[in-house]
Amino acid sequence: MGDRLVRRIPEPTVVRLPLYERVLRDMRSSGTTTVSSARLAEVAGVNAAKVRKDLSYLGSYGTPGTGYDVVFLLSQIARELGLDQEWPVAIVGIGSLGRALARSPGFTSRGFPIAALLDTDRATVGEEVAGCVVRHLDELAEVAREQRVAIGVVTTPAPSAQDVVDRLVAAGVSSILNFAPAVISVPENVLLRHVDLSTELHVLAFYQSHPEIAGPMLAGTRASA
């Protein structure tokens, strides 16, 4: 860095920031005002050197002997994560998973309101799920504009996923989170992330079948928030 105008935050750090944010919010709720990197590391289940490195990307170095100011660090992370604005979410595919996500307080937390639910099933369209009436996918462009949808979440069966993603992109939604087990293409200017719910089962099976290398794994995952 140094000679670059933009501080480049590496992706693994970006992925850990929401974790720190949640842990720090819990600490703030319980009245904690300062936290050492060691304590933050312990609660987050990340090693302390990694925590210090991650936070240094935000320009936060803590005070020797005292640690980090919880409220200030939280505001830095929240700003970095773009949590100073709202990101309205549209979920497409209101089957079991779409419903579960719409209803999950862990998914649509502060900052990510459910703005729209869409499906093509005649029996589902018009139904109210988590306080939101399901609209037909054909209304996507209109709904996306009305509700200023920032993020599209795809929970359709795999064969429909590419078509749905194409429609989201056509409707101007440029960040997409895909839960369908399908290979998806998007234009260059669109952000696409994929969540494979079975990945973590595979990772557990890997470590359980390789007890000889499980040791260092444990330390990194024992605590989680």
Add this chain to the structure above:
Amino acid sequence: MGDRLVRRIPEPTVVRLPLYERVLRDMRSSGTTTVSSARLAEVAGVNAAKVRKDLSYLGSYGTPGTGYDVVFLLSQIARELGLDQEWPVAIVGIGSLGRALARSPGFTSRGFPIAALLDTDRATVGEEVAGCVVRHLDELAEVAREQRVAIGVVTTPAPSAQDVVDRLVAAGVSSILNFAPAVISVPENVLLRHVDLSTELHVLAFYQSHPEIAGPMLAGTRASA
């Protein structure tokens, strides 16, 4: 490595192996017999050098000019991931998310059969979900033994999660996947992984609010499988 008896596969590689496994299975289904690292990288949405490095941990280097043998590579990855055996899964907490996971073909794919569903709610216990009758959590020890449960999945509300994890551990379940937004502790010998469904929304919000560093991100996530 070299002088070590155990090849240490780094965690980021472990997390990518299920992705390669799925992409390779699709290729095998469509009759592809060999694949270059470049093609595998393109479909998996990972850069080619990383694919080669990841596969080198398995002792797989491919044949210059031809690439990797799909069937052979698939069997290597499946063996490494422990997919040559079954990992019966118990889901505790049969609310929206527990049901969605039980019903999701992407979650309980080959190798991870749903062996048990458990809850404490009187109205839910006895119900059949995804072909499995929900049992009371008090029967956990018995069910875990009978069904040889290898992995416990926790989809309860946050306040119940630690108690459920303690019960799973007491029942001899030593791999746990927690979806509850709670900080959980487990003994040293237990593997615990945490899935935070909102992390990817935060990651998308981060990159959308930092378009200046979104470029390199796109390449890594454009295609996903």
